[in-house]
Amino acid sequence: MKTTYRLLLVALVVATVPAATMAAIGDGGTIIVERTFWLGYWDSSVDGSPDLAAEYRVIGDGPDLGVKLKTIHEWGAVDFYGRYRDSADQKYKLDFDVNRVFRSQNLLNSLIHRLGHQPIEHFQAATNHGRVVWESDLDPDSEYDLKYQVFETKNEVQLPSVDGLTVGFGYRNQQRKGTRQHTTISHCDACHVNSQDRPTDETTDDAYIDLKYAWASNFVRGSYTGRSYSESPQNISLLFDDALQPELRTPVFDNRVQWDNAEGPQPVDLKPDISKDIFKLDTLINTSGWGIVGEGVWSSTENDYTRNKTDFTGFMASVAKRFGSDRKWNFRWRGRTYSVDNNTVELVPIQRPGAAGPQSPGTYSDYYPTWPQTFTRLPAAKRDVLESKADLVFGRSTRGIGQFRFTWNYDKQDREYYEVAPGTTDTTKNLLGVSWSARPGKGWKTYAGIKYADISNPFQIVDGKYSTLVSQPSGGSPFDPRAAQYWQMHNERIAEGAASPSSYFQGDLRGTYLHNGNMLTASYRYWKGDNNDGDLNDWARDSQAFNITYWATPSPDWQWYVGYNYNDTSMDTVLTIPIFDG
Amino acid sequence: MGGLKFKVTEVFKIGFDLAYVNATAGMSQFRFEKAEAWAAPKPNQNYDMSLVNTYSDLDTTRLESDLWAKFTFFKSAFLYADWRYVDYTDDAPYLYDTSGEISWYTLSLGWSF
Numbered sequence: 001m002k003t004t005y006r007l008l009l010v011a012l013v014v015a016t017v018p019a020a021t022m023a024a025i026g027d028g029g030t031i032i033v034e035r036t037f038w039l040g041y042w043d044s045s046v047d048g049s050p051d052l053a054a055e056y057r058v059i060g061d062g063p064d065l066g067v068k069l070k071t072i073h074e075w076g077a078v079d080f081y082g083r084y085r086d087s088a089d090q091k092y093k094l095d096f097d098v099n100r101v102f103r104s105q106n107l108l109n110s111l112i113h114r115l116g117h118q119p120i121e122h123f124q125a126a127t128n129h130g131r132v133v134w135e136s137d138l139d140p141d142s143e144y145d146l147k148y149q150v151f152e153t154k155n156e157v158q159l160p161s162v163d164g165l166t167v168g169f170g171y172r173n174q175q176r177k178g179t180r181q182h183t184t185i186s187h188c189d190a191c192h193v194n195s196q197d198r199p200t201d202e203t204t205d206d207a208y209i210d211l212k213y214a215w216a217s218n219f220v221r222g223s224y225t226g227r228s229y230s231e232s233p234q235n236i237s238l239l240f241d242d243a244l245q246p247e248l249r250t251p252v253f254d255n256r257v258q259w260d261n262a263e264g265p266q267p268v269d270l271k272p273d274i275s276k277d278i279f280k281l282d283t284l285i286n287t288s289g290w291g292i293v294g295e296g297v298w299s300s301t302e303n304d305y306t307r308n309k310t311d312f313t314g315f316m317a318s319v320a321k322r323f324g325s326d327r328k329w330n331f332r333w334r335g336r337t338y339s340v341d342n343n344t345v346e347l348v349p350i351q352r353p354g355a356a357g358p359q360s361p362g363t364y365s366d367y368y369p370t371w372p373q374t375f376t377r378l379p380a381a382k383r384d385v386l387e388s389k390a391d392l393v394f395g396r397s398t399r400g401i402g403q404f405r406f407t408w409n410y411d412k413q414d415r416e417y418y419e420v421a422p423g424t425t426d427t428t429k430n431l432l433g434v435s436w437s438a439r440p441g442k443g444w445k446t447y448a449g450i451k452y453a454d455i456s457n458p459f460q461i462v463d464g465k466y467s468t469l470v471s472q473p474s475g476g477s478p479f480d481p482r483a484a485q486y487w488q489m490h491n492e493r494i495a496e497g498a499a500s501p502s503s504y505f506q507g508d509l510r511g512t513y514l515h516n517g518n519m520l521t522a523s524y525r526y527w528k529g530d531n532n533d534g535d536l537n538d539w540a541r542d543s544q545a546f547n548i549t550y551w552a553t554p555s556p557d558w559q560w561y562v563g564y565n566y567n568d569t570s571m572d573t574v575l576t577i578p579i580f581d582g
Numbered sequence: 583m584g585g586l587k588f589k590v591t592e593v594f595k596i597g598f599d600l601a602y603v604n605a606t607a608g609m610s611q612f613r614f615e616k617a618e619a620w621a622a623p624k625p626n627q628n629y630d631m632s633l634v635n636t637y638s639d640l641d642t643t644r645l646e647s648d649l650w651a652k653f654t655f656f657k658s659a660f661l662y663a664d665w666r667y668v669d670y671t672d673d674a675p676y677l678y679d680t681s682g683e684i685s686w687y688t689l690s691l692g693w694s695f
Contacts (some may be wrong), residue, residue, distance in 0.1 A: 038662065040690025048682035053644075053670035057686075064690050119678050559585035575612065577631070 033070040040064035042085060051116035058086040058112055075099055088112040088147045102154045108149070115144040117180060123193040131246045133188065138196040146178035146200060164214045166221070172206040182236060184268045188243035188253045188260070198269060210280075220283040227276040230304075237265035238397040245357075252357030252479070255364045258350040273304040293318040297338075308345065310381070314338030330393040337386045342379030349373070358479045361503040367481045378417040386412045397445075402438025407451070408430070421457045421496075421534065428456040435508075447510040460534050466495035466576040495576060496534025501541070504529030517553040522546075536574060543569040593654040603644045609635040641673040658695045664688040 042299040043061040050059050062085055069080040076098040084090045092108040123135040154170040181197035187193060212222030243253045243260040259266055282295035295316040302309045311356050320332040351373075354360035388410040397403040408431070435449030469492035471484035510523040523546070530540035549563035585599035614631045650664040666686040672679055 034694070036692060036694040038660075038690045038692030040692075041686055042664070042688040044684060044686045046684050049678075049680050050682050050684060052642075052672075052680045053668045053682035053684045059684060059686075064688050065691075066692075115682065116678075122677065130666075160666065222629035414688040556589075556636060558586065560584070564583075577614065578631070 005229070029060075029074045031071065031072040032193075035071070036066075036068040036069050037161075039269050042101045049116070051114050054262065055114050056111055057087045060086070062086050077375075101158055101160065104160075105152075105154045110147065112151040113146045113148060114148065115178075115180060116141060117144055118195075120193055120195050123191070133191040133193070135193040135195070138194060142179060142181070142197050144179050144181050146176045146180070148176050148217070149172075150174045150405055154274075166214070168208070168210040168212065170206075172204075173238040174202075174204040175203045176200055176202040176266075181267060184238050186241040186260075188257060189244070191247055192579050194238055195239070196236060198236055201232040202229070203232070206227045212417065217286045218284055221224040221281070223278075223280045225278040227278070229274045229276075231271045231273055235267040235271065236269050238268045239265045244371045251358065252359070254352050255354035255359055255362065256358070258352070271305065275304060276301040281489070289321050289323075290316075291320045309343055310387065311341045312338060330391075330397055332391045332393075334389045335387065337384070339384045340381050342382050344379060345377040347375040347377060349375070368485060371485075371487060375495075380415070380418040383418075384414045384418040386410075387415075397437040398439055402436055402440075405411045405433075405435045405437075405449075407435075409433075409453075415422075419462045420459055422462055424457050426456075427458060428455050443514040444510040445510075445514075449508045451501070451506045453501075456533055458498065458499035458502050458533070460496045460500065460531070460537065462494045462496055462534070464497035465493055466493065467493045467578060468535055484517050489578070495536035495574065497572070498531050498534055498537050498539050500531060501529030503529040519551045522548040537581035539573045541569065541571040541572075589639045594651070596651045597649070599648045601644075601646045603642075605640065605642050607640040607643075609638045609640075611635045637676070639674045639676070643669075643671045643673065645669040658693055660692045660694065662688070662692060 009317050020077045040063070041061070042064045044059045045057055046054075064083075066083040067080060071078050076096060078097045080093070082090075082092040089112070092106075092110070094106040095104065097103045116579075120135040120137055124132050125133040134474050136380045150172070152170070152172045155168065157167045159165065159167075161348055178200050180200055182196055184192070184194045184196075204227065206225055207226045208223055208225040210221055212219055212221040217307055240260050240263075242251070242262070242400065243257045244250060254260070262461065276299060276490065278297065278299040281296050283293070285292045285294075293316070297312065297314040297315075299312040300309065301312075314336065315338070316334070316336040318332070318334040320330070321329045351363040359367050366372050388408075390408045392406045393403060395401060395403045409429070410431075411427075411429040413427045415427075417425065420427055421423055431451055431453040433449060433451035435579060437445075437447045439445055445519045469484055469487045469489045471489075505526075505539075507526045508524070510521075512519065512521045526542075526544045527544075528542040529539075532538055544567070546566040547563070548560065551559070553559040553563040583596070583599075583601040585626070587597045605693070612631060612635060614629050646666075646668045648664065648666045650662070652660055652662050653661045659664050664687070666688075669683045671679060674682045675680070
């Protein structure tokens with residue numbers, strides 16, 4: 001909280017500078033647009049759970065303090081807004097400009113996010129054989145929430161002595177602090193679900209500097225941003241249960257788990273701290289009626305503990321030109337290409353010797369020699385992507401028959417490893433669209449548009465569900481090496497899992513009517529997509545959204561509005577349920 | 583949703599906003615059609631899936647309103663009062679009942695100059 005009050009103090013000090021300056025300059029040099037202060041008190045009453053009724057609002061009581069200050073001076077302008085109700089409910093915004101040489105935008109915002117406390121008593125079950133699911137809530141009285149706070153400052157300096165050069169610099173600090181509910185499960189002896197507090201103290205820092213040189217209606221700009229993300233609390237741990245056979249109560253599963261209580265408490269959470277460097281170079285050139293925009297981005301992200309790394313290289317270009325008689329035609333094209341490169345990860349599971357039973361003292365791979373033992377995790381995100389968006393526009397929405405827009409978007413994702421169809425790693429999307437916007441009468445604005453997209457090999461999980469393996473262990477013993485194992489069951493899956501369309505249609509209708517200070521707006525969107533491309537895959541979704549709102553100002557003394565929104569979505573998908581018996 | 587803002591007199595203004603949201607979502611019932619054939623030799627197993635869809639039942643309503651009044655006196659001073667009310671009702675609680683009703687009251691004295 002010290003940081004909050006320090007930032008608040010800085011903001012208030014900066015805000016009072018113009019007030020003091022005003023007094024010095026006098027009324028002749030200052031225009032006061034707004035100057036308001038208030039002091040009050042707030043209280044609240046709660047009946048029932050605040051978890052969703054006040055998911056992002058504080059409850060309790062406290063002061064209500066506020067300032068609005070907007071002034072224009074001979075030397076520049078100041079716009080300040082500040083409101084404090086609680087350390088988790090405060091907002092400050094300060095923008096100022098000094099002689100058009102130094103411009104600054106600053107923001108501090110805090111809010112709360114209630115997470116509730118999910119009871120876990122439903123994790124209780126038993127069979128006739130005594131195998132059970134049970135639970136332990138190690139912190140049953142905890143209420144979970146996170147306090148979110150962001151501070152951001154963006155600044156620009158334009159030195160009069162260096163014509164066309166602008167130096168920008170800024171800083172952003174985002175924090176999430178509080179406690180979350182963390183659940184972990186122990187296997188074998190029983191399915192034992194444990195819940196405990198997980199302190200959270202996340203900080204993301206961004207600092208940037210950029211240089212922009214502008215001439216005529218062109219510019220070129222380069223920037224560097226450094227980012228760090230840290231999660232400061234120590235890892236939480238859990239002492240897992242002894243891996244016992246649930247009926248015999250013997251340690252026959254010791255060679256099938258990587259650890260149990262014999263290894264002591266184990267860390268059960270992750271600290272994904274990262275460092276990131278981002279370089280950007282962009283330019284705008286206007287020449288011979290063409291507007292040309294180009295941008296290059298190079299970034300590198302590294303986990304501070306595992307040293308896993310992601311490199312991103314991207315380029316963007318955009319061109320636009322009006323042509324034809326009365327410049328009625330307008331062509332615009334935007335293209336982007338980028339590549340993502342990740343390192344591979346090798347996983348070598350711990351193999352413990354068997355402690356009892358028919359597989360003692362062998363390890364798991366001693367009895368299942370075809371089990372891989374070492375797993376190479378290939379980077380699913382490693383890919384080359386090309387995106388193209390082209391628009392051809394005829395007419396003006398404000399004149400005559402209106403404006404017609406024809407759209408063709410093309411995307412191609414070429415993944416290095418991840419298959420989206422058997423033997424295929426590419427996804428290609430073509431989207432065609434046409435729209436019409438016009439002002440058919442005084443006070444009217446209308447829009448109608450349709451889009452159709454066709455996607456070859458949309459994202460899906462190949463052989464992600466529906467195992468065809470039927471286990472028939474000899475003699476009924478799970479320790480018979482011929483008995484089916486989980487990984488063998490996974491290997492026999494034949495159905496694709498998908499939640500992305502292979503084609504979709506979208507239609508939009510919008511209208512606005514403005515008359516004598518009254519306005520009626522209405523919009524409707526219909527979307528329908530499906531995917532039958534994969535094995536045993538049948539996915540479909542359609543949705544409709546409708547909105548109508550009426551604003552009225554019968555007289556300068558009063559205004560009112562009324563609105564209605566309707567959303568409806570339905571989805572069909574294939575569900576597979578594995579049947580276990582033992 | 584709806585709302586109004588009304589200048590009762592030159593020094594007295596009131597405002598009111600109201601929003602009501604009803605959200606429902608759920609799965610269609612599905613059956614494990616071979617259940618009887620599978621269950622016959624396994625009397626201790628339960629393959630009845632007919633109630634699984636009820637685990638994904640969502641039915642909530644949210645009423646939110648904000649009533650405020652501002653009274654200006656001595657030309658530049660003002661008194662501001664606000665009552666914000668939220669009633670969230672979970673009509674199909676699953677793990678726990680998240681229903682709640684909350685009121686916030688604010689009274690402030692201010693100065694514009």
